[in-house]
Amino acid sequence: MSQLFNFSAGPAMLPVEVLKQAQEELLNWNGQGVSVMEISHRDPAYVHMAREAEQDLRDLLNVPDDYEVLFLQGGGRGQFSAVPQNIASPHATVDYLDTGIWSGFAIREAEKFVSRVNIAGQVQEGAKGKEIQSPKDWKLSENAAYFHYCPNETVDGIALHEIPDVKAPIVADMSSNILSEPLDVSKFGVIYAGAQKNIGPSGFAIAIVNKKLLGQPQKQVSSIMDYQLQAKDGSMYNTPNTFAWYLAGLV
């Protein structure tokens, strides 16, 4: 059979080396005599693998020590909902750049959880087609709990290459650009990504969260989306997607 290449954004291709290793280890992972899907996430061998995957991500992105790295479920859209519930109060105003389909979904989700979602900037017709409004025309709120944007609008093809210069903590949906270039994590409050474009299988998600923003989640936040609780439990408050975590680690 000839090998095809799927250029669709997501779920995207996984490295052949990763698939081959997963295939080789499928029936007998790490000498355990069973697959990685058939052992407890509390098993020392599994925990070791899981922590190694986290450390590898920390090393690759140079994540500072005052950031939590969380391995979660519910993909990118799960984070649209988790972000406002974890780092904004129900009375808060939050700023969002509206630059395409994914920003739009994020905005409509945030509207459920905070009193005001301010559209700080949008896409407009420019000389060469659609472009993001110049930062000098953005209408930032005085006391926004955070500023959210999507650096790479996967469907619309609009990208913002500079990290915005704003006062509020910056939240970025990096589902389709994380790990594609060096990144100064310290400039962000929260970086999140659904896994299926750049990291691993769908349904899995990664959130990198500045610890300063934790501590006051909204009362109704579901426990599996509670960053603080997940951080305390090493992203194993509930049973994680063990196979996705393993594959992401290999990637």
Ligand SMILES: *Cc1c(COP(=O)(O)O)cnc(C)c1O
């Ligand atoms: C694909 C994508 C999502 C959606 O991810 P799901 O895992 O399907 O929820 C969100 N944001 C961006 C930028 C994406 O490319």
